[in-house]
Amino acid sequence: MSSPYLPLEAEVLERIEESPTIFTLRLRLTDPDANAAYRFSPGQFNMLSLYGVGEVPISIVSDPEDEKLFDHTVRAIGRVTKGLARLRAGDRLGIRGPYGRGWPLAEAQGQDIAIITGGLGCAPTVAAINYVLRRRARYGRLTVIQGVKHSDDLLWRQRYRAWAQEAKTQVLIAADQAGPAWPWHVGAVTELFAQAEIDASRTLAMLCGPEGLMRAGARHLRGRGVAPESIWLSMERNMHCAIGHCGHCQLGPMFVCKDGPVFRYADIGPYLDVRGL
Numbered sequence: 001m002s003s004p005y006l007p008l009e010a011e012v013l014e015r016i017e018e019s020p021t022i023f024t025l026r027l028r029l030t031d032p033d034a035n036a037a038y039r040f041s042p043g044q045f046n047m048l049s050l051y052g053v054g055e056v057p058i059s060i061v062s063d064p065e066d067e068k069l070f071d072h073t074v075r076a077i078g079r080v081t082k083g084l085a086r087l088r089a090g091d092r093l094g095i096r097g098p099y100g101r102g103w104p105l106a107e108a109q110g111q112d113i114a115i116i117t118g119g120l121g122c123a124p125t126v127a128a129i130n131y132v133l134r135r136r137a138r139y140g141r142l143t144v145i146q147g148v149k150h151s152d153d154l155l156w157r158q159r160y161r162a163w164a165q166e167a168k169t170q171v172l173i174a175a176d177q178a179g180p181a182w183p184w185h186v187g188a189v190t191e192l193f194a195q196a197e198i199d200a201s202r203t204l205a206m207l208c209g210p211e212g213l214m215r216a217g218a219r220h221l222r223g224r225g226v227a228p229e230s231i232w233l234s235m236e237r238n239m240h241c242a243i244g245h246c247g248h249c250q251l252g253p254m255f256v257c258k259d260g261p262v263f264r265y266a267d268i269g270p271y272l273d274v275r276g277l
């Protein structure tokens with residue numbers, strides 16, 4: 001039996017420069033059978049590895065029904081992510097996954113969806129947004145709220161513009177600081193929460209980004225009457241094994257790699273922003 005730590009080989013089909021520090025790698029497993037068998041859900045992640053450098057968890061941003069390619073959008077911040085940034089089309093890397101529990105898209109059917117994200121926290125929700133828009137009749141209203149520190153940090157402007165044109169869809173974007181010709185709000189993203197057209201009795205919320213933002217978003221939603229069981233958060237913790245063995249990603253009694261990264265607020269709320277966890 002092969003080791004669960006053994007990565008499969010993937011090839012970079014395309015590298016898309018999203019900003020000076022953020023890029024997307026479009027990948028395919030080099031073994032055609034493994035590639036054909038590969039399945040994931042929006043919100044799950046892969047462990048991407050570079051031989052001799054290391055391994056990091058990165059969310060999958062593409063639609064699960066896309067033509068057997070999968071995209072990872074990465075911010076180059078350290079050893080491994082800066083190594084990934086140097087990859088070009090044709091280069092190879094290792095992949096383990098998909099891992100973790102993704103967004104509750106089956107449970108969300110028939111409900112309105114509110115998505116609140118900050119910075120690169122938008123990445124794990126992109127697959128969920130595309131999933132909902134491609135199956136529009138199954139879901140109610142979709143509200144997307146995204147905040148960035150500076151307007152230059154906003155990725156996928158065209159996608160946000162296109163989503164805003166969709167039926168039953170509201171898009172609210174804020175930048176703490178903005179350059180000229182920024183069409184959206186200037187200020188804290190929390191200032192937009194009150195504009196969200198949310199019917200608390202039928203809303204399921206998905207939050208991802210800095211924990212302070214998720215906590216503020218969850219509090220706002222609770223204040224409007226959204227049940228804690230209907231608020232879901234995607235958590236980030238340092239990871240090693242990604243399969244619930246090593247304890248690196250432990251959060252209270254839970255492991256982010258196995259029990260998450262997507263958790264119900266009802267379960268994870270007490271552990272948000274607790275130092276040392």
Ligand SMILES: Cc1cc2nc3c(=O)[nH]c(=O)nc-3n(C[C@H](O)[C@H](O)[C@H](O)COP(=O)(O)OP(=O)(O)OC[C@H]3O[C@@H](n4cnc5c(N)ncnc54)[C@H](O)[C@@H]3O)c2cc1C
Pocket residue numbers: 045054056057058059060072073074075076077078079080081082120123124235236237238239261
């Ligand atoms: C479930 C999950 C999904 C993720 N999805 C994505 C994604 O889609 N795109 C993406 O770019 N990143 C994502 N991350 C974060 C990514 O895994 C880290 O940025 C990466 O592990 C950093 O590794 P490194 O070797 O490049 O940096 P290191 O050399 O390990 O660290 C460089 C510096 O960054 C800090 N750092 C390390 N990890 C994080 C972190 N998670 N958050 C903030 N600071 C950190 C370190 O403390 C250090 O100061 C995800 C993490 C998790 C747990």
Ligand code: FES
Pocket residue numbers: 238239240241242243244245246247248249250255256257258
């Ligand atoms: S990374 Fe090892 S238990 Fe989660």
